[in-house]
Amino acid sequence: MKLEDLRKIRERASKNISLRQGDARVNVVIGMGTSGIAAGARDVMAAFLDEIGKRDLNDVIVTQTGERGLASSEPVVEVHIKGEPVVVYGEMSDVRARRVVAEHVVNGNAVTDYVIEVRK
Secondary structure, three states, X not given: OOHHHHHHHHHHHHOOOOOOHHHOOEEEEEEOOXXXXXXXXXXXXHHHHHHHHXXXXXXXXXXXXXXXXXXXXXXXXXXXXXXXXXXEEOOOOHHHHHHHHHHHHHOOOOOOOOEEEEEO
């Protein structure tokens, strides 16, 4: 996926996503450091933005961060849901990202197959 394609998806999705941190019920943080990008983090971000936009989830924001020190588990994604422990997913893909949206973001059930860490 090209950077321009990612920008188009992000622009389209951002129309439907609240960009104000205070209004977000869920914050999805994608590791976009060098190793994350090399492992496919751009495609993962595009999938999250697309799936969140398709589902019209206005209380979810997607942000990015740098290296997490987990190069062997990249792409790495953190899901922060208000009042719940932070769930860190590893070896994410576009297909896995869509499943995380459906099962964790929408229904509140972490996808244990992909979890590498849970933080309180």
